[in-house]
Amino acid sequence: xxxxxxxxxxxxxxxxxxxxxxxxxxxxxxxxxxxxxxxxxxxxxxxxxxxxxxxxxxxxxxxxxxxxxxxxxxxxxxxxxxxxxxxxxxxxxxxxxxxxxxxxxxxxxxxxxxxxxxxxxxxxxxxxxxxxx
Numbered sequence: 001x002x003x004x005x006x007x008x009x010x011x012x013x014x015x016x017x018x019x020x021x022x023x024x025x026x027x028x029x030x031x032x033x034x035x036x037x038x039x040x041x042x043x044x045x046x047x048x049x050x051x052x053x054x055x056x057x058x059x060x061x062x063x064x065x066x067x068x069x070x071x072x073x074x075x076x077x078x079x080x081x082x083x084x085x086x087x088x089x090x091x092x093x094x095x096x097x098x099x100x101x102x103x104x105x106x107x108x109x110x111x112x113x114x115x116x117x118x119x120x121x122x123x124x125x126x127x128x129x130x131x132x133x
Contacts, residue, residue: 009026010114012077024080026111032106034103035101037078039102064095089114090116
């Protein structure tokens with residue numbers, strides 16, 4: 001198993017996004033293409049999902065797999081990143097390693113909130129803002 005260290009590039013603070021509470025912010029300038037944070041994931045078994053659908057935790061899940069049939073909770077700051085249709089980051093789940101990488105898709109300035117697009121650019125599809133891979 002590879003060693004995973006916490007990222008010294010980020011911190012959590014109050015978001016300025018309407019209806020958001022906390023958000024993840026850049027502690028330092030981050031360059032496009034740079035990994036912001038690598039987070040371990042815990043895959044939720046199909047047997048456990050029915051119980052969780054009524055929980056607040058359902059809003060923090062990442063759906064992944066070929067048909068979005070798998071579900072995971074991302075540790076670290078991974079479930080705190082907020083949504084934007086004009087994001088400065090994206091993520092890539094590495095299922096075999098049970099990791100989720102958050103990656104800058106443009107340069108991010110120190111103290112700027114880090115966001116990704118929960119819906120991958122489809123603002124008008126009528127679906128809720130779930131995390132999908």
